[in-house]
Each structure stands twice: as C-alpha cells, then as structure tokens.
Amino acid sequence: MIRNAEPTWFKSSYSSGPDGNSCVEIAIATAPNTAIIHVRDSKHTQGPRLAVSPTAWTGFVSGLSA
Incomplete structure (x- = not known):
C-alpha cells in the first residue's frame, strides 16, 4: 500500500x-x-490546505449555489 x-x-x-x-x-x-x-x-499550491468531510463539502457547495 502507498x-x-x-x-x-x-x-x-x-x-x-x-x-x-x-x-x-x-x-x-x-x-x-x-x-x-x-x-x-491554486496560487499557493504548497501553502495551507483544508481537509473536510464530504458532508461539509456538500454543504459548502450548496451554500454557494443558493
């Protein structure tokens, strides 16, 4: 496993x-x-990253669409 x-x-x-x-x-x-x-x-690919659950991501994207 990798x-x-x-x-x-x-x-x-x-x-x-x-x-x-x-x-x-x-x-x-x-x-x-x-x-x-x-x-x-995308401008700072070596910078900080967030890690979220699929549920949180779905809520975020749904909020943007509203």
Missing part, C-alpha cells in the same frame, strides 16, 4: 477564464469506509 501519496488535484471547469488562477483546487482522498475532501489555493 501512503502519503500526493492526491490528484483539480479545479472547476468554470475557472478557465481570465481569472482562472484565482480559485481553489480540490482533491478527493478515499480510504476504506472514509473519504476526505482536500482544498487548497
């Missing part, structure tokens, strides 16, 4: 405009019986 591998990061397809680098990137890490959503600033 541990501490760098997750695959991606950003929204909506971030392709002139301000496309001013957004967040996410990565989804899964393990048996759990998943974690990692969030980072």
Whole structure:
C-alpha cells in the first residue's frame, strides 16, 4: 500500500477564464469506509490546505449555489 501519496488535484471547469488562477483546487482522498475532501489555493499550491468531510463539502457547495 502507498501512503502519503500526493492526491490528484483539480479545479472547476468554470475557472478557465481570465481569472482562472484565482480559485481553489480540490482533491478527493478515499480510504476504506472514509473519504476526505482536500482544498487548497491554486496560487499557493504548497501553502495551507483544508481537509473536510464530504458532508461539509456538500454543504459548502450548496451554500454557494443558493
């Protein structure tokens, strides 16, 4: 088993405009019986990262859509 591998990061397809680098990137890490959503600033990829549950991420995205 590989541990501490760098997750695959991606950003929204909506971030392709002139301000496309001013957004967040996410990565989804899964393990048996759990998943974690990692969030980072696309301009500072080595900076701080957040780790949230899928439930918290869904609530955040739903709040943005409202």
